[in-house]
Amino acid sequence: MKKLLIVCLSLLLVGMFSVSAFAADEEIYVYDFGSVTVIFDENDTWDAETREIIAQRLAEGETGESAAPYNLLCTLFGHKYETKSVTTVTHCVQAEQPRCLEEIFDMSLCSRCGDQQVTRVAYAYITCCP
């Protein structure tokens, strides 16, 4: 009886863990800041903190080059950028449909000094909100 109880509890714990892990995976790459949603690729390799900083920057409408800390290697050899695409959706921009603005950015991040460059590559109005 005791063994059966242990097995049941173990299965329950594993099940709960699986459910919560799945929920986290589903939401981990989507960030909401007010009326702006920032979406990263499912296979994004930036860490959560970096993603959140980038998401906040994009949500605040910052594009172009950021002020990066000084790094001698970058000064000598240039930045070591890793570029990825990030999508933002600004909700209810227009009064009539299509109401929401979808923008796609190329986001470059220097792995040495953290310098960021954001370039909007395309945009469209979509029927996201009623």
Add this chain to the structure above:
Amino acid sequence: MIALAAALVLLFGTLTVVAKVQGYSHALNFVTEKFIEIFRRNTGEPLEGEGITLTLNTERITYSSVQELLENEAPEVLYPTALPEGLKVVSASKHCYDDTRFVLTFNYEVPTFSFMVKNTYAFDLSVIKDPEIYDFGPCRFFVMGLHDGTYQAVCQYDGYEYLIIHNNHDELIQILESMKGGVS
């Protein structure tokens, strides 16, 4: 040994200062350019203005033309075969949301023009009030005015959704008319 280190520091320091003064982002750029100038050697990199660099997740792939890019990345996608003067594609991005869904964008020098293709239908055409409708070949384009005075065309065809924005209505229609595919 100390003298060598000091000489290297002096050399790099001088190069960095000279590079910055001459408007280079870093010293290596400056040295490479000067080296090529002196020895007239080609680095093997595509020249500026040649080729289209596609950003695909973390990779950057350079293709010689839009045609070659589509052949390799999305052969069924339609693309305008005639663009107004001054409208030139400079790069492309393929944003893969997951294993099946992606959006392909072509990036132009002109920020008021935008071209985006998704391999899913997300746009609800039924909610658009009085769109202009244009049938070109097998494609039906829905054209709508936007709040900033620009125009957007939407087309859902063969599994792909096209979203094209331009600030010139007539030129947009000409672009839609020139949309061709079948590179596969």
